[in-house]
Amino acid sequence: MRVVSGIKPTGNLHLGNYLGAVKQWVAMQDEVQAAGGETMYFIADLHGLTEFIPPAELTANTLEMTATLVAAGIDPSRSILFNQARVPAHSELAWLLNNVARVGWLNRMTQFKDKAGKNREGASVGLYDYPVLMAADVLLYNATHVPVGEDQKQHLELARDIATKFNTDYETELFTLPEPLVSGAAPRIMSLRDAGSKMSKSNPSAQSVVKLVDSDETIADKFRKAKTDPDLLPDSWDALEGRAEAKNLLTIYAALADRKPAEVLAEFAGKGFGQFKPALADLAVATLGPIRNEMLRLMADRAAIDAILRDGAARARDLAAPLLSRAQAAMGLVL
Ligand code: TYM
Numbered sequence: 001m002r003v004v005s006g007i008k009p010t011g012n013l014h015l016g017n018y019l020g021a022v023k024q025w026v027a028m029q030d031e032v033q034a035a036g037g038e039t040m041y042f043i044a045d046l047h048g049l050t051e052f053i054p055p056a057e058l059t060a061n062t063l064e065m066t067a068t069l070v071a072a073g074i075d076p077s078r079s080i081l082f083n084q085a086r087v088p089a090h091s092e093l094a095w096l097l098n099n100v101a102r103v104g105w106l107n108r109m110t111q112f113k114d115k116a117g118k119n120r121e122g123a124s125v126g127l128y129d130y131p132v133l134m135a136a137d138v139l140l141y142n143a144t145h146v147p148v149g150e151d152q153k154q155h156l157e158l159a160r161d162i163a164t165k166f167n168t169d170y171e172t173e174l175f176t177l178p179e180p181l182v183s184g185a186a187p188r189i190m191s192l193r194d195a196g197s198k199m200s201k202s203n204p205s206a207q208s209v210v211k212l213v214d215s216d217e218t219i220a221d222k223f224r225k226a227k228t229d230p231d232l233l234p235d236s237w238d239a240l241e242g243r244a245e246a247k248n249l250l251t252i253y254a255a256l257a258d259r260k261p262a263e264v265l266a267e268f269a270g271k272g273f274g275q276f277k278p279a280l281a282d283l284a285v286a287t288l289g290p291i292r293n294e295m296l297r298l299m300a301d302r303a304a305i306d307a308i309l310r311d312g313a314a315r316a317r318d319l320a321a322p323l324l325s326r327a328q329a330a331m332g333l334v335l
Contacts, residue, residue, distance in 0.1 A: 001037030003028050004143035004178075006044040006084065006134075009061035010053060013068045015210040015288075016199035019186035019255040020149030026073035028147060039079040040141060040316065041069065043309075046084045046091065046133060050126040051115070063305050064295070068212055070308065071294035080319075082312030084137065089320035093136035094129070096327055100166045101132050105158055111151065135159035140320050142176040150187040151198060156180035170330040174323070185255035192226040195244035212292055216285045223249075223281040228273040235269035237262055246273075253280050256287045 005025060007017060029039050043062050053061070062083055074081055084090050106112065109131055116123035134155050138146050139162070146156055156178060163175035189199045191208035199209050210222050228245050240247050250268075253276075254261040268276050298305060328335055 001032050001035060001144050002141055003032050003037065003039045003145045003147065004041075004138050004141050005147050006042045006047070006137055007065065007069075008044045009048050009058060009065045009083075010051070011061060011201040011211075012064055013072070013212040014199060014201060015212075015252065015284075016149065016186075016189040018072065018212060018288075019189055019252065020184055021147060022069065022072050022074075023255070024147045024181070024184040025069075025079075028145075029073070029075065029079050033078060037144075040143075040319075041074055041079055041081050042087075042137070042312075042316070043069075043083040044134075044137070047130060050124055050130050062309075063302060064213075064299060066305050066309055067298040068291070068295045070298055070305075071291045072212075076308045076312060080312050080315045081308060082316045083309050086309065086313035087316045087320055089140055089317065089324045090133065090136050093140050093320075093324055093327060094133040096331060097132050097136055097139070097162050097166070098129065100169065101135070101158070101162050105161060106131060108154075109158070110154060131155045131158050132162070135162045138178045139163055139175045140323055141316075142323065143178045144176060145181050146178050147181040147184065149184070149189075150182050153180050153182055166327075166330075172326075172330045174326055174330055185258070186251050189252060190244065190248040192222055192248075194227065195248045210284065210288070212288055212295065214288075214292070216289050219284050219288060220281040223284055224277055226277065228277070230272075232270055232272050233265060233268045233276060235266060237265060240265075249273075249276070249280060253283060256283050 005021065007021065013022065025039070025041055032039050043065050045058065045062050048058055048061070066081065069081065070076060106128060112128055112130065115127060135158060138159055148156065157180070160177045163177050167173055167175055191197050191199050191203055192210070193205050193208040197203065201209065203209055207222055207225060210219055214222070226245070226249060228249065229243055231243070233246065234240060250261050250264055254264045257264065325335070
């Protein structure tokens with residue numbers, strides 16, 4: 001088993017990333033290693049370039065994201081933790097795979113359509129090609145499992161299509177088909193202001209997204225002001241039909257508490273949000289506050305963070321080299 005996953009440094013970690021992906025990364029570190037497997041996590045700084053970020057901000061975000069991942073429980077002595085740009089094989093394999101992926105496949109990617117919006121002509125070529133680099137990220141290491149939130153599932157299905165076509169066209173069994181693991185407790189956390197859209201860094205309302213750098217007061221305030229409805233909480237999940245905000249907050253509570261949503265609902269059945277929201281705010285502060293404090297402590301030593309990334313990249317380069325060579329050879333490149 002080889003687990004590989006990444007996160008873009010386009011801002012700091014938010015609750016959606018944490019509950020949808022990173023919490024699962026931390027848990028897998030123990031499970032996978034107990035079974036003799038390997039876990040690799042990276043900061044997708046090359047993907048960060050697909051939408052313009054001022055360079056100094058990208059650098060700062062990459063370091064801060066590394067510190068946050070370590071603070072959240074990714075242990076660089078047990079997992080390979082690195083930034084994508086330091087392992088050129090990602091870009092090299094992406095170019096090879098560009099010639100396998102089809103334009104029609106990329107045209108179906110919903111993330112590109114959402115991000116480019118009406119301004120398709122003005123989107124970067126990188127934004128369009130983004131899923132091919134993502135395929136390279138996982139195929140390069142023969143990843144067997146890729147833990148992600150729901151929004152990345154389509155990209156991983158594309159990675160499987162690319163791997164299958166490469167293996168067929170070049171008559172090889174080089175690439176392993178990666179399995180997307182969308183099995184975290186909260187694969188799709190929604191905005192706190194509008195449960196119709198997912199929690200994301202690009203949401204225009206700062207109140208809608210809880211960041212792991214937020215102070216205790218800010219975290220509590222965002223939950224207290226989260227949009228809800230005037231009804232009491234019912235005692236069954238089915239009775240929440242049509243109450244998307246309530247479902248979202250209960251999902252967040254359950255994921256933070258490592259409990260089943262039905263169990264949390266049973267505890268709060270018959271109570272209103274006036275009681276539930278303060279309890280959720282307290283739980284979030286108690287869970288996220290220590291991660292933020294540890295992240296701030298780590299950020300004080302930039303050289304140590306850089307050393308983690310350098311060491312991780314050296315290990316990743318060693319793992320990547322043989323597969324890249326085999327892909328080049330399979331395609332007939334003279335090297
Ligand atoms: P990114 O940086 O947008 O998000 C990182 C992870 O967080 C998950 N996520 C969410 N989960 C639940 N609810 C939400 N509201 C929410 N928002 C984000 C994402 O699904 C993701 O798992 N393309 C990837 C980064 C990447 C990657 C890879 C991932 C690059 N190469 C290879 C896996 C394998 C991305 O933009 O994630």
